[in-house]
Amino acid sequence: MSKEESNELKAQSAGKESVELTKGKKRKRAGPQTGWSEKKGAGKLTKFDTAGKETTSTTPKEKTRIDGIKSKSDAEPPIERPEKLNKPKKPQVAPQATNSKFKPAQQARPKNKQTEGPRYSQQAQNVPPHLLKKRDELLPVRKSLPIWPQADVIKAALKTNNILVLTGETGSGKSTQLPQFLIDEPWCTKCIAITQPRKVAAISLARRVADEMGSFMGSQSPAAKVGYSVRFDNATGPSTKVKFLTEGMLLQEMLRNPAMSQYSAVVVDEVHERSVNVDLILGFLRNLVTGQESASARQHPLKVIVMSATADVGSLVKFFEDSQPSPTTEKPPGNPIDESTSLKQAEVASQAVASRISTCFVEGRQYPVKTVYLPQPTQDWVESALKIIFQLHYKEPMPGDILVFLTGQDTIEGLEKLINDYAEGMDKDVPKLLALPLFAALPQHAQQRIFEPAPFRTRKVILATNIAETSVTVPGVRFVIDCGKSKIKQFRNRLGLESLLVKPISKSAAIQRKGRAGREAPGQCYRLYTEDGYNTMDERTIPEILRCDLSQAILTMKARGVDDVLNFPFLDRPPREALEKALLQLLHLQALTETGSISETGLKISKFPLTPTLGRVLVEAAKPERDCLLDVIDIISALSVENVFLNLVTEERKEEAEEARRELYRREGDHLTLLVTVQRYAAEQTDRKIWCDKHFVSHRAMQTVMNVRKQLQQQCMQQKLLSKDDTQSELAPSEARSQAILACMLRGFISNTARMMPDGSYKTLMGNQTVAIHPSSVLFGRKVEAIVFNEFVFTGKAWARGVSVVQLDWVTEVVKAIM
């Protein structure tokens, strides 16, 4: 085993997160061998550092070209911006800054400030020595990060401007260092929020920053300065100054506290991944900083830092700039706008003028990766991948694992089998090959295998979906094989149907995949397409907001007081048709009134971590005439996890499972079946794991179900839909109650209903689409009058999943009522 390998292993076993998280890097850059990688979380940076030290000869000349802050206006660098344009300043020393650290430092900036230790060192009075020791050990690592020398420039920029767009390639250290740069700034009297697209990233970053600051984490101590907040896990305390949180969490907070008065700064990280949530957050923040929304009585204006790995700074800057007076056309005070507006608006305007935008670029660290294209395009990339795997295996010295990007479980399992077959015929003196599948549906313990060391003289071949593009970092990879395709979910407005299609990836995704080969050493990337093929790819992956059902996003906007959603500041504006479709759906759900404003019901729905349809079902179940809320919570909890029932492979096991689950199945359909399953699981007092094994139910899924259930019950109590006196029934529901439950489902899923045609097929009531009951349903093959279903998916054929029997006259009744 090489030094690097053993370091990697040490890091893996020492780090608490065995899955290393990275940022998605979608970058517009077709240039020569560059890629991006970033170490995050405890263990990873250490590993990088160790590896770097021990392999300095092989490390490429540190690419530390760093562009400093660039002001939008060359003639007027941000640092020299006249103070008068800013909001009236509070005294330089913040109220709680009784500590000496605040005093002179902000005024006079010594030239070589970055060589000093962190200023918060004086604060560490009640901190145990081991934390301080760790902090001091980590300081040199921090100082070696490309972003470190930029600290003063960044601080100066944010002193003058309220918005900073920071593009940092991976490995620059931006996610960990930026909050530490800002924490002692005079304007930073409250907390700094840093958003992440994934939970694991939020948690591991928080751990890392706590270590670097010599602080406790979250709830460990009331003195903890660093914390995180993700669903089901809130680790923040009264002194938390740096808080990592998932995008969804920040969005929830934005609904509860629209002015964001608990924060001095919001850092939006990984913006290039462009989740729907990020798009909403950016829109809300833009409204907030430009004073279009209620201008709050803040001490200091909210600082917004947008961080991205992409090069398209331009669109981000333009996004924030558009609403602001441009620097060149700035009007002197007393201009017509100011005169005709109220005093408050004038204040807002002056704040807007001050909210100019700084930009900053920090280069990352990455080893070079050689790209090899196919000379001719191919249809059969499984075959091509197989050939290249064995070529590499014979030709390239060990160590060096191979990562193959494929589209899904089926192709992965197919290639896995082929590799194993061919590997059997290899010469005895050739090292062995170990094929390891990696996709999200794989059980956790099977996923863990990619982190385990390969046996002696064995090369790992990891066959992965795009889970390995951003969410999981596979150690030891020197070779990447990229099929150039991925499955993409697309929402079709006209049909209200989503489909999962195999499509070519974008250039930025291809670059991202390639970068996976250059994280630990120089690498190679084999693209199973031609160079022309690459050139015809889209530059960027289409943002999620342009290809998903918008009803939840729009309800969130309405709940935050955005009345005119058609004119919401979208980074990418969805087509009008998609917006209108979503508005109509919300109207059908009675989440909106006829005039388009949010209703009482809509407000309730928006507070639940559910789609509007499921939220509507929940609200319906709380009505006295329905009176089945606890049952419906159980069902919805089960619907919000992937698969409660294990997917069996062999015929034999399938039959075994059918038999074992028979006592759970209900003839009314999948919803009542799920209810019984949750009830039985919850009632199991001895060993739930054994119960799951016995019934071929996923224990992991059921644990999540129980978490969701608890959360929904709590939220229902907060919203007064449920009282403490309501008791959970442990008995399967009566006939009458079953009917009530299905009536509630129907209220939310009225557009997902179908009736049987004379030929035995099903057609939807709204849209007249043919659908078939999915084979995973307990109703598969049954012929009933009418059905209600949760999902309408197209995979070769239109399928209804999550299906229950309903009476046709109920359906027509509800349809009539809302149309």
Added chain:
DNA sequence: GAGCACTGC
């Protein structure tokens, strides 16, 4: 008698 990329509240 079919199949399901990936997040997240």
